[in-house]
Amino acid sequence: MIVDVFGAPSDLGANIRGANMGPAAIRIAGLHEGIRRLGHTAIDHGDLAVDAREQIAEEQQKVNYLPTIAKLCSQLSDMFYLSKKDGNLPLLLGGDHSLSIGSIAGMGRHAVETGKSLGIIWVDAHADMNTPQSSQTQNIHGMPLAAILGDGHPDLTQMQRYPFDPKNVALIGLRDIDGPEKDLIKKSGIHFYTMREVDEKSLFAVIKDALGKIKTDMLHVSFDMDAVDPLYAPGVSTAVTGGLSYREAHLILEVLADDGRVAGADFMELNPIMDHQHKTARFCVELVQSLMGKSIV
Ligand SMILES: [Mn+2]
Numbered sequence: 001m002i003v004d005v006f007g008a009p010s011d012l013g014a015n016i017r018g019a020n021m022g023p024a025a026i027r028i029a030g031l032h033e034g035i036r037r038l039g040h041t042a043i044d045h046g047d048l049a050v051d052a053r054e055q056i057a058e059e060q061q062k063v064n065y066l067p068t069i070a071k072l073c074s075q076l077s078d079m080f081y082l083s084k085k086d087g088n089l090p091l092l093l094g095g096d097h098s099l100s101i102g103s104i105a106g107m108g109r110h111a112v113e114t115g116k117s118l119g120i121i122w123v124d125a126h127a128d129m130n131t132p133q134s135s136q137t138q139n140i141h142g143m144p145l146a147a148i149l150g151d152g153h154p155d156l157t158q159m160q161r162y163p164f165d166p167k168n169v170a171l172i173g174l175r176d177i178d179g180p181e182k183d184l185i186k187k188s189g190i191h192f193y194t195m196r197e198v199d200e201k202s203l204f205a206v207i208k209d210a211l212g213k214i215k216t217d218m219l220h221v222s223f224d225m226d227a228v229d230p231l232y233a234p235g236v237s238t239a240v241t242g243g244l245s246y247r248e249a250h251l252i253l254e255v256l257a258d259d260g261r262v263a264g265a266d267f268m269e270l271n272p273i274m275d276h277q278h279k280t281a282r283f284c285v286e287l288v289q290s291l292m293g294k295s296i297v
Helices: 019-028 031-037 053-063 066-085 097-114 144-148 179-188 195-201 203-213 246-259 279-291
Strands: 002-008 041-047 089-094 118-123 169-174 191-194 218-224 262-268
Touching: 002 019, 002 031, 002 066, 002 097, 019 031, 019 089, 019 262, 019 279, 031 041, 031 279, 053 066, 066 089, 066 097, 066 262, 089 097, 097 118, 097 144, 097 218, 097 262, 118 144, 169 195, 169 203, 191 195, 191 203, 195 203, 203 246, 218 246, 218 279, 246 262, 246 279, 262 279
Parallel strands: 002 041, 002 089, 089 262, 118 169, 118 218, 169 191, 218 262
Antiparallel strands: none
């Protein structure tokens, strides 16, 4: 398998800074060796060119950097689309989670052109289902899943060519949801699994349930590092206690690898400023390896 690696060094979707350094930290933690050790080929396409926040602050602060985020997402959409056209596995290194609007738009474009169906497994402590109407902060990294499903800033929703069926979308790891967002999730028709479900039924039961319900040809996995408990992944912008354990995080990706339908992936929100001695970046590389077929024996 050929893995196309794309770095998106932007934290413009968040108000806490630092996720823009995520791609570098993941590479330094040994991403490429990790992929190659599994027998795959890693081709690094480098980082998107992202303006410094200070360069664009004055004109774009008021609109939460929407024009720049939309431009980056549209570039990522092209990159993911072309990677799929080559028959490869595109892998996005974040960067804040707003950038998944772009990677998934590219996956959707590929799905439309090839007539294949596409589902999403979104692993996250948060729902990322806010809309410009519901959001208290207006941070765009709180809105990507809603935008992907068609509700959000037109600059972000218009690039989605694939009409996602909410029944083909699963959110796993939830434990921190804004008040108005609760209603949006319930009304959306997506499958969602909170940490309570993970505790009650086991992570294995939860991911198997989601994969049983989502019967699409392809899956895109969007993994927010904050889904993992801060004990194992302290290097994120918005840490929430009570998350996935070390093994639960691996297991979800191991089961996805066995499933065989994963066609694209994002690993998002790694914030090296918050990290302890590179721990979260190294864990991120381990998780990428699990998704790419690394097994214990
Ligand atoms: Mn997220």
